[in-house]
Amino acid sequence: MIFKGKVFKYGDNVDTDVIIPARYLNTSDPEELAKHCMEDIDENFVKNVKAGDIIVAGENFGSGSSREHAPIAIKASGIACVVAKSFARIFYRNSFNIGLPILESNVVDFVEYGDEIEVDTQKGTIKLLKNDKIFKSSVIPEFMVQLIESGGLFGYAKKLLNL
Amino acid sequence: MGMTISQKILAKKSNKKEVKAGEIVLADVDLAFANDITAPIAIDFVKRLGVDLFDKDKVALIPDHFTPNKDINSANQCKLMRDFVKERNLPHYWETGEVGIEHALLPEQGFIKPGMLVVGADSHTCTHGALGAFATGMGSTDVGFAFATGKSWFRVPSSIKINYSGKRKRWVGGKDLILYTIGKIGVAGALYKSLEFIGEAIRNLPMEDRLTMCNMAIEAGAKNGIVEPDNITVEYLKEKGVLPDQYEIIKSDDDADYDEIIDIDVDDVAPQVAFPHLPENAIAVDDIKEDIKIDQAFIGSCTNGRISDLREAARVLKNNRVAKYVRLIIIPATVEVYKQALKEGLFDIFLEAGAVVSTPTCGPCLGGYMGILADGEVCISTSNRNFVGRMGSKKAFVYLSSPAVAAASAVAGRIVHPDEVVK
Numbered sequence: 001m002i003f004k005g006k007v008f009k010y011g012d013n014v015d016t017d018v019i020i021p022a023r024y025l026n027t028s029d030p031e032e033l034a035k036h037c038m039e040d041i042d043e044n045f046v047k048n049v050k051a052g053d054i055i056v057a058g059e060n061f062g063s064g065s066s067r068e069h070a071p072i073a074i075k076a077s078g079i080a081c082v083v084a085k086s087f088a089r090i091f092y093r094n095s096f097n098i099g100l101p102i103l104e105s106n107v108v109d110f111v112e113y114g115d116e117i118e119v120d121t122q123k124g125t126i127k128l129l130k131n132d133k134i135f136k137s138s139v140i141p142e143f144m145v146q147l148i149e150s151g152g153l154f155g156y157a158k159k160l161l162n163l
Numbered sequence: 164m165g166m167t168i169s170q171k172i173l174a175k176k177s178n179k180k181e182v183k184a185g186e187i188v189l190a191d192v193d194l195a196f197a198n199d200i201t202a203p204i205a206i207d208f209v210k211r212l213g214v215d216l217f218d219k220d221k222v223a224l225i226p227d228h229f230t231p232n233k234d235i236n237s238a239n240q241c242k243l244m245r246d247f248v249k250e251r252n253l254p255h256y257w258e259t260g261e262v263g264i265e266h267a268l269l270p271e272q273g274f275i276k277p278g279m280l281v282v283g284a285d286s287h288t289c290t291h292g293a294l295g296a297f298a299t300g301m302g303s304t305d306v307g308f309a310f311a312t313g314k315s316w317f318r319v320p321s322s323i324k325i326n327y328s329g330k331r332k333r334w335v336g337g338k339d340l341i342l343y344t345i346g347k348i349g350v351a352g353a354l355y356k357s358l359e360f361i362g363e364a365i366r367n368l369p370m371e372d373r374l375t376m377c378n379m380a381i382e383a384g385a386k387n388g389i390v391e392p393d394n395i396t397v398e399y400l401k402e403k404g405v406l407p408d409q410y411e412i413i414k415s416d417d418d419a420d421y422d423e424i425i426d427i428d429v430d431d432v433a434p435q436v437a438f439p440h441l442p443e444n445a446i447a448v449d450d451i452k453e454d455i456k457i458d459q460a461f462i463g464s465c466t467n468g469r470i471s472d473l474r475e476a477a478r479v480l481k482n483n484r485v486a487k488y489v490r491l492i493i494i495p496a497t498v499e500v501y502k503q504a505l506k507e508g509l510f511d512i513f514l515e516a517g518a519v520v521s522t523p524t525c526g527p528c529l530g531g532y533m534g535i536l537a538d539g540e541v542c543i544s545t546s547n548r549n550f551v552g553r554m555g556s557k558k559a560f561v562y563l564s565s566p567a568v569a570a571a572s573a574v575a576g577r578i579v580h581p582d583e584v585v586k
Binding site: 012022041066068086089097098156158163 | 187204214228229233236237240301302304308311312316355384386529531548551552
């Protein structure tokens, strides 16, 4: 998959409480959750995000709660992909389970909020379009590729249960 | 090469002789659970598959976050859960009036046993590692998968061993040890790994304090926190009606490989406070230089809402009064804790001190309801997270501490060492 979009840049330890505050967790509706995505860290996010944009962040992105509502809100807001130095473990699983592509890279140290980047998930490369510099990223692990190919965790469950 | 306790449990549950860190295994789970926020998505997963649950006795549904329901939407979420429980005739469900915070309720009711593999759709599922189980938090889809198949996939973690030696000072409990530890290794210090708590000071640590420590393993990014079962474990289980023939005690091999072994001398650990907005911002209360005035104190949550926590708070609050303009909210984590506290006269002490006592709920900890903070307000909380906006306004400030420090601070109106209030 190749994604090209504008960067929304954040620092380390972006937690699930700022991605989607618990006060909105009385629903699981993606559209409702998207209305409040990133609200407590960036009040302009919802106003400015467009389909295909990319979140770039530092270490431990998605730390905190197990709420799947966090990657759901990000995906429903239009974000195509999240690139961070590292991800919190539960957020990492949740993202694959709901089909939000995420990649590990230190590109955050080299981009500005609003820059345009192109992410190639197969090659594991990120191109900064303003100067054509290319950065490496992780590639999606084999098991995850299999999961995605069997239709995510739902498809995998069907296979396992012979449905 | 030997295996850690976590690796041994994962190997056993995936029918393998041996597993190695980094390997992915599909393992059989012994218990899968979800709460009123996370269950709806998991239930939807099972319904869409159109299957029965893998084993009704190994599934628990616990409406604890927004209950008693705070609004219409949360009532609808709970109704969805309740209807599913009725339709499938599920035995492990607790209604308001019997329900408690999941991570306090499950060990208390004897659901957690050494050697089990436990998954919960709540990040603080790692709490249950205190009983020598491999327990980890996941999202709703993962738990829905476990509900349907009885399985879950795991990347086998490597481990960090933390060895606690020495003797705890007065007022120093599990909460202080874990805040100190997270202060040392950082909120990403154990990312993707297991945290194994061992040593003389752990062997002398009561079970409720161990539960508190494992509860916050996730706050260092860990996959699970775990304590090897010992006599305290066996005694605790016996009290809950769980006998040794009902579980298997698994321990780490002597030659198991660890990424790191960290030694902590608890003689050096004083009561701790974690400053906003990260649990790693922990310092000794004595080292706080400025006056930190508080507007609210909260004692409760899956971290510190157990009976020993309420007893500790009562020791501080007895014959004391909450400072003017400060709100002190105390929430027993389960109905059993509530009844025990009532029986011991703890509520008299709390109410005399000017605290408010509520029925069990996760409410304030995650800014759900009851005790929401206004712009600019400061709260000292016995919960596990002090992120921006965690307890209400994103302009509020949350400090984390033990029940003793929170209670003493409520009396003083600023963050203080319990010795300042209890002479």
